[in-house]
Amino acid sequence: MSDTLVSEMSFEQAMAELEAVVGQLDNGQVALDESIKLYERGAKLKEHCDAKLKEAEEKVAAIKLGEGGVPIGTTPVEGL
Template identity: 65%
Template sequence: MTDVSEMSFEQAMKELETVVNRLEQGDVALEDSIALYERGAALKARCEEKLKEAEEKVAKITLGADGAPTGTAPLDAG
């Protein structure tokens, strides 16, 4: 099983969908359900982390008069 901290957003999201589908089917043993839930929580956290990183990158981009990116700016620059 791939370490969640090494997954891309897309990988984590795909596996999270699989976990949710298995849990929704309801035919998983209790111990397996708990393990799946824990894995799902870790995958959700990874997706949130990767989204936050992407938002921060987008927030840093500044645009010039011609609409082209001119570089980056601090997140708190407004």
């Protein structure tokens, strides 16, 4: 488990750590207290990944397409 703040992680970093957390929990070889810490960290990582995905979806949705589907600009999206 990394000491990096979840809020400072890229999507890829958070997803990689989330996969590692899930692997450790699935293994069943972690003590109860550590399992709880891992679960809490995993929940934060999942929330962070969800937020990053939503942000990316909003950016993609804001792309304006011209004739032939060629991107011609973006539409401002509130909150970005």
